[in-house]
Amino acid sequence: MTERSFKTDALVLLSRPLGEADRLVTFLSWDRGKFTAVARGARKTMSKLAAGVELFTYGHYQFYRGRNLATLTGQQVKEHFHYFRDHPELYPLGLYLAELAGSVVSGEGPAPEICNLLLEGWRRLIEQPDPQLFLRAFELKLLDFSGHCPHLNGCLQCGSAAASFFSPRQGGLLCGDCGHAADRFTVQPGTVALARRLLKAPLQQVKQIRPQGGQSHELGRLTGTFLRYHLDIGESRALSLLKLFK
Template identity: 50%
Template sequence: MAQPGRRTAPPGVQVKPGERRRAFLSKEKLFKAEGLVLRTRVLGEADRLITLLTREEGKFEAVARGARRVKSKLAAGVDLFTHGCYTFHRGKTWPIITGQDAIERFNWFRENPALYAVGLYFSELTDRLISGEEPCPEIFGLLLEAWSLLGEEPDHFLLCRAFELKLARAAGYSPHLDSCINCGQFRINTFSPRQGGMLCRRCRTADAITIDPGTLALLRRLVEAPISQAGRLRPLANQKKELAAVASSFLTYHLDLGEIKSRFFLKE
């Protein structure tokens, strides 16, 4: 289990002590990658600058030339929430997208606009967490599955909490939920965001959040069970508040993500 509050390695990468991090983005002039569109921005008069999380090359930015033109062949494959296969040519500043084959364009927000904020939150959280070109297949798979589940789950609250906790674990962090993180006592009822785990009454600190046994059981399920099972859980109103408090405080303290703007538009 990853130590709470400490990053064990860059996402998806095993780094040996003293080993210099290599550049992961392909050095070939032409290369291909399967990717998820995390972000898209206007660039110049007709281009777009796309932030992609790819299975093979990690996260990087690429230019989609002419993508803002009506008849562009690239336009449909570089929209936000798109899963596709892309061909790139290495440019001087950014790779240039020369071809795309969209596997799936997630359009759940067209029927339910509230889901746009949730999908954007997943994308923004992932974008802020991953700093560079590091292969991170676990995070790639997690985001892809979360996007897929958004159109199936009527209640996104638990899906959000599961995504937050699993993303933190994939990044090398994991909350300690089995015993008191200080003394090992099994009678635990508070969670310390600063220490990254549960505490007993004797070790309780000022920042600790009191949670009931049912909330603790839910936290364990959300961390360990497949994300597809999150929607099967049925938390009580007070447990939902405690789950939100634990996940939010844990991420804010340990991942230093700052204010994720899309979070303020979520309806819990």
């Protein structure tokens, strides 16, 4: 990145106080990936920047890049998801989506699919009858977009359709003959079908999907163990709030 000033659409992933009056803000942007910038004076009451640098904000931002960190110089807020503040039970879920999206983007390359997914996730979370199922759909899509999708079509070693084990370490389903991985556990065919359906359905259709008894819980184990093995989410603030994966 050589130009000194730049503009981009971005989502606020993290916003921390810095010094007396500033904020240090981590952005996830459509065309520049993940980066951190200083918002000078953003904690002063009269600051024009204050509204745009909170977590759960979508906006168009202008930056100046000095020798080190970028500095935020202007912004237009497009959407602010205040409902996360008004619904404390949803706050850690929205934070979890942000942390997960941030964990698969490194450096300043374009990340349009991940940005669109996170924006849609923040928009749709409030309307979910089953927020946990929505998180599973988000996790699966995120893994898919980032090239880490678990193998869910038959045994990953021999291709057999009768694959009733899942190994996070090996990355997907295994049949009884191939399934000797120490970390394997049994999954029901209905749970695998649910995972495939969630992968395919747009996020706005997830609220119409009704899993049968036990499938949600089993799918949570599948995605949870897989994510912990393949993504770096060990320091998650949201997970320590939620204890999502038991």
